[in-house]
Amino acid sequence: MSPRPPMRDxxxxxxxxxxxxxxxxxxxxxxxLGGVCTFVGEVRFDQGVEAxxxxxxxxxxxxxxxxxxxxxxGRFDLMGLLMVHRVGMMRPGEPIVCVSAAALHRRxxxxxxxxxxxxxxxxxxxxKREKRAGxxxxxxxxxxxxxxxxxxxxxx
Amino acid sequence: xxxxxxxxKLADVAGAPSLSLQGPLDWAGLKAALPxxxxxxxxxxxxxxxxNGALIADTAALxxxxxxxxxxxxxxxxx
Numbered sequence: 151m152s153p154r155p156p157m158r159d160x161x162x163x164x165x166x167x168x169x170x171x172x173x174x175x176x177x178x179x180x181x182x183l184g185g186v187c188t189f190v191g192e193v194r195f196d197q198g199v200e201a202x203x204x205x206x207x208x209x210x211x212x213x214x215x216x217x218x219x220x221x222x223x224g225r226f227d228l229m230g231l232l233m234v235h236r237v238g239m240m241r242p243g244e245p246i247v248c249v250s251a252a253a254l255h256r257r258x259x260x261x262x263x264x265x266x267x268x269x270x271x272x273x274x275x276x277x278k279r280e281k282r283a284g285x286x287x288x289x290x291x292x293x294x295x296x297x298x299x300x301x302x303x304x305x306x
Numbered sequence: 307x308x309x310x311x312x313x314x315k316l317a318d319v320a321g322a323p324s325l326s327l328q329g330p331l332d333w334a335g336l337k338a339a340l341p342x343x344x345x346x347x348x349x350x351x352x353x354x355x356x357x358n359g360a361l362i363a364d365t366a367a368l369x370x371x372x373x374x375x376x377x378x379x380x381x382x383x384x385x
Contacts, residue, residue, distance in 0.1 A: 209360075247385055279314075290383060291381045
């Protein structure tokens with residue numbers, strides 16, 4: 151059997167999505183995998199949050215996600231990577247992100263998802279605002295996101 | 307015309323997601339052509355600037371002409 155090129159499915163969606171509809175086919179497409187790890191993030195039911203809006207800058211955001219996927223493939227031994235992110239208006243409980251990695255061994259799949267999520271949460275080209283009591287407010291960068299990111303850049 | 311795309315809270319400061327300005331413009335010319343509140347907000351060193359979809363390393367090197375798109379990018383809040 152000749153080696154198959156790694157499968158890469160990177161998308162920005164401006165409409166609600168069902169993660170199961172993506173994960174099933176993704177898993178099926180990676181025949182012979184040893185493990186698949188999936189993370190789904192949803193808009194939290196934080197007190198008073200009525201809606202969340204994510205804006206992006208098309209020339210940077212999707213190319214940045216592809217560059218992140220390339221880093222993940224370089225760093226981990228992966229068969230496939232699915233990275234799907236919402237933009238636009240969302241309500242609490244709606245999926246906002248889905249990252250799934252398929253690999254021969256679990257550690258590569260788990261770490262690749264963790265790596266992609268830490269980068270998406272802190273370094274991806276998204277701007278977020280939330281609506282509370284009818285008022286929109288921009289969400290500032292969180293210090294915890296930057297320390298999460300730093301985990302991957304510690305000197306060896 | 308030069309299109310200036312404003313992301314995140316900079317769009318609120320400008321009151322619009324984009325502006326059209328007469329070119330050519332360098333960084334000082336751009337700031338002079340923008341409303342005062344927006345020019346002031348650009349003083350935050352965490353902001354980034356892209357020209358035609360590519361990040362520029364140093365705003366001092368910005369040279370935009372008619373038909374170009376400048377994007378003003380405040381710190382990201384992440385996904």
